Amino acid sequence: MNKKNILLLCGGSGTEHEVSLVSAKFLEKNLQEIGLYNVIKVEIGKPKTTDKTFRLINADGSIGQTVEINSKRQLVGSNILFDLHYVVPCIHGPPGETGEIQTYLELINLPYFGCGPEASIICFNKVTSKLWFNALDIPNTPFEFLTSIEDAPKAHKLMDLHSKVFVKAASQGSSVGCYQVFKKDELDTALKNAFKYSEYVLVEKMVTARELEISTYEFDGVIHASVPGEINCPSAFYSYEEKYDPKSKTTTEIVAPGLTTDIVESMRAYAIKAFKALKLRHQSRIDFFYTDDGKIYLNEINTFPGATPISMFPKMMENNGHSYLTFISTIIKKDIL
Ligand SMILES: Nc1ncnc2c1ncn2[C@@H]1O[C@H](COP(=O)(O)OP(=O)(O)OP(=O)(O)O)[C@@H](O)[C@H]1O
Ligand SMILES: [Mg+2]
Incomplete structure (x- = not known):
C-alpha cells in the first residue's frame, strides 16, 4: 500500500520562524514514528522571513526547490509532484496562527491539523x-482598544485609573510591539510605536x-x-x-x-x-x-x-x-x- 503524504509546513514570516523549525523537527520525528506516512517538509520564508515563497526541505536538511500547493491538492515543483493527503501547519505566528494557510486549505478541501481559520484569526x-x-x-485584564492614534485619550483614561499599563500591538506575537508603561509621559510614545506593528492597539491594566x-x-x-x-x-x-x-x-x-x-x-x-x-x-x-x-x-x-x-x-x-x-x-x- 502506498503511504499517504503529509505536508509539514514550517518557518513563516513571524519572529518565531526559527522556533517553528525546531517544533517541525520534533513533529517530523513523531510523524515518522507512526510509520504510515511520507513526511514532506516545506519551509516558508527563506532566505528572509518577509519572503513568502514555499521551499522544499531536502532529506539532508538543505533548502531545495520552490514549490506550490495547487487547487488539486498537489505539491508541485519544477521536477516533483506529490498528491497531498494532510497538512500540519507547524507555524507560530503568520501565516499559520493567523489563519491564512487554513483558509486556503479549507478552500481546496485539504484536511489539516489544528485550529480552523476563524478561531485562529x-x-x-x-x-x-x-x-x-x-x-x-x-475574566481578563481591564482594557481599552485604539483604532487610531486619535483614540489616545482612551488610553490616558485607563492609565489614570490603573497607573501602570501595558500597550500591545494587536496582531503580533513574541512580545514584539509590547511595552510596559509606568509613567504618563511615556504613554504616547508607546502607542505610536505599537501602531508601527499593527492597525489596532490594545492598552491594558498592568x-x-x-x-x-x-x-x-x-x-x-x-x-x-x-x-x-x-x-x-x-x-x-x-x-x-x-x-x-x-x-x-x-x-x-x-x-x-x-x-x-x-x-x-x-x-x-x-x-x-x-x-x-x-x-x-x-x-x-x-x-x-x-x-x-x-x-x-x-x-x-x-x-x-x-x-x-x-x-x-x-x-x-x-x-x-x-x-x-x-x-x-x-x-x-x-x-x-
Ligand atoms: N497586563 C499585563 N500585566 C503584566 N504583565 C503583562 C501584561 N500583559 C502582558 N504582560 C507581560 O508581557 C508578556 C507578553 O504579553 P502577551 O503574552 O500578551 O503577548 P505575546 O507574548 O506577544 O503573545 P504570544 O505569547 O502569542 O507571542 C507576558 O508574557 C507578560 O510577561
Ligand atoms: Mg504571550
Whole structure:
C-alpha cells in the first residue's frame, strides 16, 4: 500500500520562524514514528522571513526547490509532484496562527491539523480575543482598544485609573510591539510605536501576577485541560529576549506549585469554556495571569503552541496522562483523506 503524504509546513514570516523549525523537527520525528506516512517538509520564508515563497526541505536538511500547493491538492515543483493527503501547519505566528494557510486549505478541501481559520484569526488578534473573552464572561485584564492614534485619550483614561499599563500591538506575537508603561509621559510614545506593528492597539491594566498556562486539547472526543504549568520570568515582563535569548533567566515548571484546588479547577474550567466556545480544534495552549490579589485572568490563546522537545505544551499533555505521539497519530488517522 502506498503511504499517504503529509505536508509539514514550517518557518513563516513571524519572529518565531526559527522556533517553528525546531517544533517541525520534533513533529517530523513523531510523524515518522507512526510509520504510515511520507513526511514532506516545506519551509516558508527563506532566505528572509518577509519572503513568502514555499521551499522544499531536502532529506539532508538543505533548502531545495520552490514549490506550490495547487487547487488539486498537489505539491508541485519544477521536477516533483506529490498528491497531498494532510497538512500540519507547524507555524507560530503568520501565516499559520493567523489563519491564512487554513483558509486556503479549507478552500481546496485539504484536511489539516489544528485550529480552523476563524478561531485562529480571533485568537491571534489581542483585541478581538478580549472582546470574545468578555462576551463569554471569562475574566481578563481591564482594557481599552485604539483604532487610531486619535483614540489616545482612551488610553490616558485607563492609565489614570490603573497607573501602570501595558500597550500591545494587536496582531503580533513574541512580545514584539509590547511595552510596559509606568509613567504618563511615556504613554504616547508607546502607542505610536505599537501602531508601527499593527492597525489596532490594545492598552491594558498592568498586573503583578504569576504566569500560568494550560495545555487544552481534544482526545477521543473529550476536551482535556491539564493542570497549569508556570513560566518563572525574573523580570516580570516575559519579553522577546527572555523568550529566546540563550542567556534568558526564565525557567518553567510543568506543574505550578502551591495552587489551591479551587484556583486550578477555575482555570481549567475557563480553558475548556474558551476552547469550546471559540471552536478551537485539536490543540491550544491557554495562558493566564494569577494576580497577587488572587484574581485569575485569561491572557491569550496560542492556536499552534511551541512543540519543541522542551516546550510546555507537549510536556503538560504528557503529565496529564496522554502521549503526544498517540494524540497526533489518533487525530491524523481520523482526519486523513
Ligand atoms: N497586563 C499585563 N500585566 C503584566 N504583565 C503583562 C501584561 N500583559 C502582558 N504582560 C507581560 O508581557 C508578556 C507578553 O504579553 P502577551 O503574552 O500578551 O503577548 P505575546 O507574548 O506577544 O503573545 P504570544 O505569547 O502569542 O507571542 C507576558 O508574557 C507578560 O510577561
Ligand atoms: Mg504571550
